[in-house]
Amino acid sequence: MTKHEPLIHIVKRDGMAWWRAWAIRLISAVMALLVCALFIYGLTKLNPIKVYGAMWEGAFGSPRRAWITARDTAILLCIGVGLAPAFMMRFWNVGAEGQVLMGGCATAAVLIYGGAALPTWALLCAGALASLAAGALWGLIPALFKARWNTNETLFTLMMNYIAIQITCFLVATWENPKGSNSVGIINQKTQAGWFPALFGQQYMMNVILVLALTVGVFLYLRYTKQGYEISVVGESENTARYAGINVRRVLVRTMAISGAICGLSGFVAVAGSSHTISTSTAGGRGFTAIIVAWMAKFNTFVMVLIALLLVFLEKGAVQIASQFHLNDYASDVVTGIILFFLLGSEFFIQYSLRFRSHTHAKEAEA
Amino acid sequence: MAEEFAVRMVNITKTFGHVVANDKVYLELRRGEILSLLGENGSGKTTLMNMLSGIYFPDEGQIYINGREVTIASPHDAYALGIGMVHQHFKLVDVLTAAENIALGLPGGVVVDRKGIAEKVRQICDRYGFSVDPDKKIYDMSVSEKQTLEIVKTLYRGAEILILDEPTAVLTPQETKKLFDVMRNMRADGKSIIIITHKLAEVLEISDRVTVLRKGEYIGDMDTAKADARALTDMMVGRTVTLNIQRDEPVNVQRRLEIRNLTVKDSDGVTRLDDINLDVYAGEILGVAGISGCGQKELLEAIAGLQTAVSGSSVKYRPTGPDGPAEELLGLGPRAVSDRGIRLAFVPEDRLGMGLVANMDLVDNMMLKEYRSGKSPIVERRHPSEMAREIVRELEVVTPGIDTPVRKLSGGNVQKILVGREIAMNPTVLMSAYAVRGLDINTSYTIYRLLGEQKKAGVAVIYVGEDLDVLLQLCDRIAVLCGGRLNGVLDGRTATKEEVGYLMTTLQADRKEASA
Numbered sequence: 008m009t010k011h012e013p014l015i016h017i018v019k020r021d022g023m024a025w026w027r028a029w030a031i032r033l034i035s036a037v038m039a040l041l042v043c044a045l046f047i048y049g050l051t052k053l054n055p056i057k058v059y060g061a062m063w064e065g066a067f068g069s070p071r072r073a074w075i076t077a078r079d080t081a082i083l084l085c086i087g088v089g090l091a092p093a094f095m096m097r098f099w100n101v102g103a104e105g106q107v108l109m110g111g112c113a114t115a116a117v118l119i120y121g122g123a124a125l126p127t128w129a130l131l132c133a134g135a136l137a138s139l140a141a142g143a144l145w146g147l148i149p150a151l152f153k154a155r156w157n158t159n160e161t162l163f164t165l166m167m168n169y170i171a172i173q174i175t176c177f178l179v180a181t182w183e184n185p186k187g188s189n190s191v192g193i194i195n196q197k198t199q200a201g202w203f204p205a206l207f208g209q210q211y212m213m214n215v216i217l218v219l220a221l222t223v224g225v226f227l228y229l230r231y232t233k234q235g236y237e238i239s240v241v242g243e244s245e246n247t248a249r250y251a252g253i254n255v256r257r258v259l260v261r262t263m264a265i266s267g268a269i270c271g272l273s274g275f276v277a278v279a280g281s282s283h284t285i286s287t288s289t290a291g292g293r294g295f296t297a298i299i300v301a302w303m304a305k306f307n308t309f310v311m312v313l314i315a316l317l318l319v320f321l322e323k324g325a326v327q328i329a330s331q332f333h334l335n336d337y338a339s340d341v342v343t344g345i346i347l348f349f350l351l352g353s354e355f356f357i358q359y360s361l362r363f364r365s366h367t368h369a370k371e372a373e374a
Numbered sequence: 375m376a377e378e379f380a381v382r383m384v385n386i387t388k389t390f391g392h393v394v395a396n397d398k399v400y401l402e403l404r405r406g407e408i409l410s411l412l413g414e415n416g417s418g419k420t421t422l423m424n425m426l427s428g429i430y431f432p433d434e435g436q437i438y439i440n441g442r443e444v445t446i447a448s449p450h451d452a453y454a455l456g457i458g459m460v461h462q463h464f465k466l467v468d469v470l471t472a473a474e475n476i477a478l479g480l481p482g483g484v485v486v487d488r489k490g491i492a493e494k495v496r497q498i499c500d501r502y503g504f505s506v507d508p509d510k511k512i513y514d515m516s517v518s519e520k521q522t523l524e525i526v527k528t529l530y531r532g533a534e535i536l537i538l539d540e541p542t543a544v545l546t547p548q549e550t551k552k553l554f555d556v557m558r559n560m561r562a563d564g565k566s567i568i569i570i571t572h573k574l575a576e577v578l579e580i581s582d583r584v585t586v587l588r589k590g591e592y593i594g595d596m597d598t599a600k601a602d603a604r605a606l607t608d609m610m611v612g613r614t615v616t617l618n619i620q621r622d623e624p625v626n627v628q629r630r631l632e633i634r635n636l637t638v639k640d641s642d643g644v645t646r647l648d649d650i651n652l653d654v655y656a657g658e659i660l661g662v663a664g665i666s667g668c669g670q671k672e673l674l675e676a677i678a679g680l681q682t683a684v685s686g687s688s689v690k691y692r693p694t695g696p697d698g699p700a701e702e703l704l705g706l707g708p709r710a711v712s713d714r715g716i717r718l719a720f721v722p723e724d725r726l727g728m729g730l731v732a733n734m735d736l737v738d739n740m741m742l743k744e745y746r747s748g749k750s751p752i753v754e755r756r757h758p759s760e761m762a763r764e765i766v767r768e769l770e771v772v773t774p775g776i777d778t779p780v781r782k783l784s785g786g787n788v789q790k791i792l793v794g795r796e797i798a799m800n801p802t803v804l805m806s807a808y809a810v811r812g813l814d815i816n817t818s819y820t821i822y823r824l825l826g827e828q829k830k831a832g833v834a835v836i837y838v839g840e841d842l843d844v845l846l847q848l849c850d851r852i853a854v855l856c857g858g859r860l861n862g863v864l865d866g867r868t869a870t871k872e873e874v875g876y877l878m879t880t881l882q883a884d885r886k887e888a889s890a
Binding site for chain 1: 730
C-alpha cells in the first residue's frame with residue numbers, strides 16, 4: 008500500500024505580510040516586462056526599451072494624451088467602483104456592460120429631447136438622475152429574480168447585457184443623425200448643451216472629480232456604514248446573516264440597485280462627459296474589463312484607481328506602439344496579455360505556496 | 375471447504391491524525407447471518423466498514439475473507455472478494471436510469487446492454503422480493519427506491535457479503551419492514567449481511583448477533599437472542615466517568631419558555647420535530663440529549679426564529695415568570711425578536727458558518743448582533759472593540775490581536791469568542807449546541823463554568839450535548855429526543871447513563887408522561 012506522492016503540493020497560505028505580497032507583485036511585473044522584451048526582440052528585433060518608451064509616450068506623451076488617459080481611466084474606474092458593492096456581497100454582476108449602456112441611453116435621451124429647452128446645469132442633473140435610475144433598474148431586475156426564485160445571477164446579468172445592446176441599437180436607429188449614417192452623431196454639437204463644462208480650463212476635469220468623489224464615497228460606504236457591514240456579512244455567509252437578523256433579500260436587492268446605479272452613472276460620464284454620442288460601443292467591453300479592476304483591487308476602491316490606470320495605460324501604449332512601429336495590432340495585444348497574465352498569476356503565489364516532494368519528506372522525517 | 379466465518383477482522387487499528395477512530399477492533403461475520411454493528415455517533419462503525427469495503431486501508435490488523443487473509447486496497451478489490459457496501463449517502467447518478475447506474479463502472483463494451491441488464495435485474499428482484507424499474511430515472515425515485523437500487527447494484531456485481539450503513543435512517547416504518555423482509559430473504563439465500571445502526575429495536579428485530587463499539591474500541595459481541603435493550607445500552611454507553619463539573623442547586627426557578635405542539639418540517643416535507651411539548655426554566659440548565667440528527671438543531675433554530683414551524687406550534691416567552699405577560703416567538707424571526715428587547719443568545723453548532731463570520735476580525739464579529747443599534751447610518755466600532763478586548767482578557771483568548779480574522783484562531787478560541795459575545799448581551803435565554811465539541815479539556819471546563827454562571831444569574835440555559843457524562847453532571851434536567859420526538863425528560867441529578875441511552879435509542883410508545 009504505497010501511495011505515490013505528487014511531485015508538487017499546492018498549499019494555501021495562512022496569510023502574508025503586506026510588504027511580501029507587494030514584493031511578489033513587483034517581481035511579477037518585472038518578469039512580465041522581461042518576457043515582453045524577449046517577445047518583442049525575438050519577433051521584431053526592435054529595442055524593447057524603445058518600445059516601452061513609446062508606450063509611455065502614447066499614454067502620457069503630451070498633456071492632451073495624459074488627459075485622455077485620465078478620462079478613460081475615470082470611466083473604467085467608475086464601473087469598477089460600481090461593481091465593488093455587488094462583488095463584496097458575492098453577487099456576480101457581469102452585467103455592468105448593459106448597465107452602462109442603459110445609463111448612457113438615458114443620458115442621451117435627456118440631451119436630445121431637453122437640449123433645446125433646458126440650461127446645461129439642469130440637463131446635467133436630469134441626465135445624472137436618469138442614468139442612475141436606468142442603471143439601477145438594470146441591476147434590480149436580476150436581483151429581484153435572485154431574491155424571489157434564486158436564479159443564477161451570472162447568467163441573468165450576462166443576458167441582460169444583450170437586451171441592453173438591442174435597446175441601444177433601436178435607439179440609435181431612432182435618433183439617427185444625419186439620416187442614413189447609422190449613428191447618432193455628436194449630440195448638440197453646436198450648442199454643447201448638456202456637455203460637461205470645462206473646469207479649471209480642463210475639458211475632462213469634471214469627469215475625474217466626479218469619479219474620484221464616487222471612489223471615496225463607495226469606500227466609506229462599504230467600510231463605515233451599517234449597510235456596508237451588512238453587505239460584507241451577506242457576502243461571507245448567508246447563514247450568519249440570517250442568524251444575525253439581517254434581511255438577506257433586502258440587502259441583495261438594495262445593493263444591486265446601488266451597484267447598477269453607479270454603473271449607469273458611468274454611462275452618463277461616458278456620454279455627457281466624454282464621447283457626446285451613444286452607440287453600442289459606448290460601453291466598449293469596459294463593463295467586463297472593470298471586473299478585472301474590481302477583483303485585482305480586492306474591492307478596495309482606492310487600489311482600483313491604480314489598476315484602472317494601469318489597464319488604460321497598457322491600452323493606450325499598445326495603440327501607440329502599433330502605429331509607431333507599424334506593428335500588427337495583435338502584437339500589442341500580446342504585450343498587454345503577457346503583463347496581465349503575470350499580474351493575475353502573482354495573486355496565485357500570494358494565496359498559495361508550492362511544496363515540493365522532497366520538502367515534505369524532510370518534514371516527515373523530522374516529525 | 376466451508377469455513378464458518380465469511381469475514382474476520384482482527385486487531386484493526388485506524389488513526390486519522392491524532393484521532394484514533396478504531397483501536398484494535400475485532401469483528402466476525404458468520405456465513406448466512408445478519409450481524410448488527412452497534413455504537414453511538416463517532417464510535418468508529420463506519421470507519422471499520424469502510425476498511426472492509428476498500429475505502430480506507432487499516433494501519434494495523436488483518437482481514438480474513440472465508441478464512442483467507444486478504445489485502446483490500448480499493449473498492450475494486452472489495453468487489454472482487456464479493457463485498458458490497460450501501461453507503462448512507464447514495465452514490466447514484468441522478469440523470470441516469472436504474473439500469474444505467476448498475477452498468478456504470480462494470481467492464482463491457484461501449485454499448486450498454488439494457489435488455490440484458492434489465493433481465494438480470496428482474497431475476498434478482500424476483501429472488502429477493504425487491505421491486506425496481508430498470509428504466510426509471512434516479513431523480514424520479516423516492517429515497518427508499520434509491521436504496522433498493524443500491525442494494526440491487528451490489529447484488530448484481532455478485533456481492534456475497536453486504537454492508538448496509540444505517541439503512542433505516544431514511545426510511546418510514548413501512549419501508550423499514552419491507553427492507554427487513556428482503557434482508558431475511560437474502561440471508562435465507564446464504565448471503566452474509568452487516569447492518570450498521572444505533573437503533574436497539576432494530577438490532578433485536580433483524581439481527582442474529584450484535585457487535586458493539588464504543589469510542590473506537592471493541593466492547594464485545596453477543597447473540598441477540600440472549601440480549602435485551604438494557605444490556606445493549608450498557609455496552610454502548612459504558613460506565614459513568616466522574617468529571618467534577620460544578621453544579622449549583624437551582625434557585626428562583628421560573629418558567630421562561632413554553633414550547634407547545636412544536637412541529638418542524640424540512641424543505642422535503644420530512645418531519646424533523648414532531649409535536650414537542652417542553653418547558654424551559656430560568657435559573658436552570660436544561661440538557662438536550664439524542665443521537666445526532668434527531669431534531670436538536672431544529673429545536674434550537676425554531677426558538678431562535680431561523681426555522682419555520684408548522685402552524686399550531688407555539689413557543690411562548692415569559693420574561694417575568696409563568697404569570698407575567700407572554701410573547702409568541704414563532705414567526706418573528708431573529709430581527710424582530712431582538713427589536714422587541716428579547717435577549718435570546720444562541721451558540722449554534724456551526725460556529726464559523728453561522729455564529730461568526732470567519733473572514734472578519736474579532737471587532738466586526740462582536741458587532742454582529744448589535745451593529746443595528748442607534749439611528750446613525752454609520753457603524754460604531756468603539757464599543758465592539760472594548761468588548762473584544764474584554765473577552766480576550768477575561769476568557770484568555772489566544773490571538774495576535776483584536777484585528778485578526780477569527781478563522782485564523784484555534785477552535786477553542788473561536789468558541790470562547792462566540793460564547794463570550796453571546797453572554798455579553800446579557801441574555802435571558804442562552805441556547806448552545808455542542809458547545810464543547812472539538813475543544814480541549816480546559817476550554818471545555820471554561821464553557822461549563824460560564825454556563826453555570828449564567829444559570830446562577832437567572833438565565834434559562836439550554837445545553838444540547840452529545841457526551842452523556844457531561845449532560846448528567848452539568849444539567850438540572852435532561853430532555854431526550856429520539857427521531858424528532860421528545861422521548862422523556864429526566865432529572866439530571868438522579869438519572870443514569872443507561873436511562874438516557876435507553877431513551878435515546880428506544881422510542882417510548884406512550885409519550886404523554888414525557889411532556890409533564
